[in-house]
Amino acid sequence: MSERFPSRLDAVLGALTALSMAAALYMALVAAPRERTMGDLQRIFYFHVSAAITGMTAFALNFAASLAYLVKKNRRWDNLALSAAEIGVMFLSMVLVTGPIWAKPVWMVWWTWSPRLTSSLVLCLLYAAYLLLRQYIEDPERRAAVSAAFGIVAFLDTPLVWFSIRWWRDLHPSPMLETGGLAPSMRPALWISWAAFQFLLVYLLRRRFCLESMRDELERLQRLAG
Amino acid sequence: MKEIWAIFRKDLLIELRTKDSLNAMLFFGVVVLVVFNFALESGRDSMRQAAPGILWVAFAFSGTLGLNRTFAAEKENGCLQGLLLVPADRGVVYLGKMLAASVFMLLAEAVIFVFSVVLFNLTVWAEIPYLALVFMIGTLGFTAVGTLLAAISVNTKLREVLLPLILFPVVLPILVNAVEATNIILNAFDSAALRLPLTVMSVFTIVFGTLSYVVFEHVLED
Amino acid sequence: MEPMRYLFAAYMAIWVLLALYLYSIDSREKKLQQEVRRLKELLEKSRPK
Numbered sequence: 485m486s487e488r489f490p491s492r493l494d495a496v497l498g499a500l501t502a503l504s505m506a507a508a509l510y511m512a513l514v515a516a517p518r519e520r521t522m523g524d525l526q527r528i529f530y531f532h533v534s535a536a537i538t539g540m541t542a543f544a545l546n547f548a549a550s551l552a553y554l555v556k557k558n559r560r561w562d563n564l565a566l567s568a569a570e571i572g573v574m575f576l577s578m579v580l581v582t583g584p585i586w587a588k589p590v591w592m593v594w595w596t597w598s599p600r601l602t603s604s605l606v607l608c609l610l611y612a613a614y615l616l617l618r619q620y621i622e623d624p625e626r627r628a629a630v631s632a633a634f635g636i637v638a639f640l641d642t643p644l645v646w647f648s649i650r651w652w653r654d655l656h657p658s659p660m661l662e663t664g665g666l667a668p669s670m671r672p673a674l675w676i677s678w679a680a681f682q683f684l685l686v687y688l689l690r691r692r693f694c695l696e697s698m699r700d701e702l703e704r705l706q707r708l709a710g
Numbered sequence: 711m712k713e714i715w716a717i718f719r720k721d722l723l724i725e726l727r728t729k730d731s732l733n734a735m736l737f738f739g740v741v742v743l744v745v746f747n748f749a750l751e752s753g754r755d756s757m758r759q760a761a762p763g764i765l766w767v768a769f770a771f772s773g774t775l776g777l778n779r780t781f782a783a784e785k786e787n788g789c790l791q792g793l794l795l796v797p798a799d800r801g802v803v804y805l806g807k808m809l810a811a812s813v814f815m816l817l818a819e820a821v822i823f824v825f826s827v828v829l830f831n832l833t834v835w836a837e838i839p840y841l842a843l844v845f846m847i848g849t850l851g852f853t854a855v856g857t858l859l860a861a862i863s864v865n866t867k868l869r870e871v872l873l874p875l876i877l878f879p880v881v882l883p884i885l886v887n888a889v890e891a892t893n894i895i896l897n898a899f900d901s902a903a904l905r906l907p908l909t910v911m912s913v914f915t916i917v918f919g920t921l922s923y924v925v926f927e928h929v930l931e932d
Numbered sequence: 933m934e935p936m937r938y939l940f941a942a943y944m945a946i947w948v949l950l951a952l953y954l955y956s957i958d959s960r961e962k963k964l965q966q967e968v969r970r971l972k973e974l975l976e977k978s979r980p981k
Contacts, residue, residue, distance in 0.1 A: 509943075525935040528942040535946070554928055574953050578946050585942040589935050610879040617876055620866035629928045630862050637855065637880055640921060644883040644914055651906065652886050684950075691957050698964045705971040709978075 494690055501683040508534075508673075508680035516673035528586045530670075530677040535578040536604060538681040542572030543611060543639060545689075550635030553628055559700065562628035565635055566618065567692035569611050571685065576608040591660045598660065599650050606645050610638045624703075717806025721780065725814060731779035732814060739772040739822035743829055757830040762892035766848070766885055768822050773815040773849070774874050777856045780811050781864040800927035808857040808919070815849045832896070840895045840904065847908060848888035851915040855880055858922035862929050887911050 512530040519526035549565035552558075583601045584594040595601065614634055621627040666674065725732060746764045750756070783789075823841070827834060834841065856877055863872035878885075887907035894903050 513943075523935055525939055527939055531943065531946055554925070571953075574949060578949050581945045581949065582942045585938050585945060589938045606879060606882055613876040613879050617862070617866070617872065620868050620872060622867070626865075630865075633858070633925045633929050634862065634876065636921065636925065637858070637918065640917055641880050641883065644910065644917075648883040648886040648910060651910075652890060655890060688953070688957075691954075691961075695957055695961055695964065698961065698968065702964055702968050702971070705968060705975065709971055709974055 494687075494694075497683070497687050497690060501680070501687040504676070504680035504683045508677040511673040511676045517667065517669045519667075519670075522590055525586065525589055528582055530673050531681075532579060532582045532586065533674065534677040534681040535575045535582070536600065537678060538685050539572045539575035539579065539604075539607075540642075541682070542568045542575060542685060542689075543607070543642070546572065546611070546614075546635050547639035550632035550639075553632040554636075559624065559628060560697075562631065563693055563696035563700070564689075565631060566615075566696060567689050569614050569635065571688045571692060573608055573611050573615065574688075575681075575685075576604050576611075579604045580608060587660070593660070596660045597653070597658065599646070599653050602649050602653075603646050606649070607642060610641065610645075614638055713802045714805045714809070717803055718809045721807060721810035722813065724783070725810070730783070731776050732817065734779070735772040735776050735814065735818040736821050738775055739768040739818055740825050742768040742771055743822065743826055747829065758832060758896055759893075761826060761830055761832060761896060762889045765823065765826055765892060766889045768826075769815070769819050769845075769849070770852070770878070770881070770885060772818045772822065773811075773852050773856065774877060776814045776818065777811055777853065777860040777877075778864070778870040778873055780807050780857065781860050782870055785864050785869075800930060801923035803930070804857055804861075804923055804926040807861075808853050808922070811853045811857055811860075812849055815853060816846065819845050819849065834896070837895050837899070840901070841892065844888055844891045844895065844904075844908070844911075847911045847915065848884055848891075851884040851911050851918070852881055854915045854922060855918040858918070858926060858929065861926065883914050884911055887914075 508530070512527050516527065516530065518524060546565050546568040549561045549568060553561035553565060580601070583596075583604070587596050587601075588594055614631065617634055618627055618631050621630055743764060746760070746767070747757075750760050750764075823845075826832065856873075859877050859880065860873055863876060864870060866872050887910045891904055891907040891911075894900060894907075
């Protein structure tokens with residue numbers, strides 16, 4: 485597969501992604517059963533949760549790529565780490581936007597400080613910090629090394645953040661409960677949504693990674709041109 | 711081992727002689743206390759409820775100042791190169807600086823705390839040992855990851871300005887647990903309930919202390 | 933039905949975010965491709981015959 489420019493495989497991947505997203509949309513909006521208390525509004529859940537899971541997957545990838553960079557010192561790992569972080573932030577933004585849209589009609593408030601929403605906010609800030617940090621380091625080798633260090637810090641921090649927020653929530657409970665239980669009849673829709681989002685993740689990673697490779701190519705040419 | 715001590719002593723002595731950052735840290739911490747007094751309604755009871763959060767905000771800002779100074783002074787005087795020549799594991803530089811930063815932060819916290827007792831009319835004699843424990847572990851956790859991030863940020867375009875931006879999201883578990891632990895001590899005393907936050911903060915300190923020690927050399931400018 | 937409005941808004945938000953991101957990748961790609969092409973031509977021209 486050519487690294488620098490999207491290839492035929494990418495087109496196939498793109499088509500698969502589009503198809504699976506369409507299927508997921510159908511499952512979520514039409515096929516899934518109507519929820520008892522919240523009605524059709526609950527259908528946001530499938531994409532909201534899938535986005536959260538996929539965002540976390542992206543961050544896990546960033547962790548692996550950061551580790552790989554520190555060990556191998558190959559810049560391609562840094563490109564992957566950057567792509568994963570950026571896409572993860574995008575997915576978490578989806579969570580942070582759909583969360584309030586869901587919360588407002590159900591609980592009359594835009595923000596519920598629920599564990600999932602709060603953790604998503606903090607994690608989004610954490611990886612936004614990763615992206616911000618990169619902006620202010622000019623030397624590519626140093627940027628890669630420092631970002632890798634911060635990426636590892638961020639990922640190891642994640643369970644501690646999650647746990648701390650959960651505990652804090654237990655100490656200060658709120659009347660707004662997030663849907664805990666998932667009726668078995670809703671599982672297929674969730675699975676398909678999750679799968680569609682995974683395809684989307686792979687597709688976006690591929691595109692973003694190609695972009696970074698292109699940038700490396702540009703730098704190489706710039707150096708040649710003097 | 712003696713290299714760690716050497717770096718620690720150096721930072722400590724320089725600071726005790728000049729008192730550059732200590733003064734700034736103390737001043738800033740107290741200013742935060744005063745500002746919060748105006749930001750929140752002040753009644754005797756409510757200040758005790760609000761104290762944990764206010765204290766740790768003051769500590770966090772003050773600590774960030776101290777962390778910045780740990781590396782900024784070196785960078786200004788071109789000493790970072792000198793530090794890199796230390797014939798030992800780079801992690802040793804990290805440990806020395808982390809310990810020094812912890813000492814400064816704890817000193818600042820003690821003074822800020824005394825001010826808060828006065829300004830907010832708190833009675834805390836019985837609680838002091840527990841508070842000391844929480845302050846100590848919280849500070850160690852803060853500096854464990856803060857020293858690494860300070861070393862990173864001082865070498866970026868934004869320099870010290872970047873540190874709070876990258877530190878605060880990372881150090882959130884410490885802040886949450888420390889505030890709640892302080893709250894438990896001041897407002898709903900239950901020593902069994904303290905075990906969880908103290909454990910989480912200790913785990914945080916160990917995890918990030920170890921990680922920073924290992925990763926520190928990758929982060930120092932060559 | 934009021935809740936349907938919110939449901940619609942939520943799904944639209946997802947598509948809009950996705951579309952924006954894809955668009956940003958696309959436009960960055962185009963710019964880079966232009967630059968790469970330009971530099972390649974430059975290098976071709978300056979190559980000693």
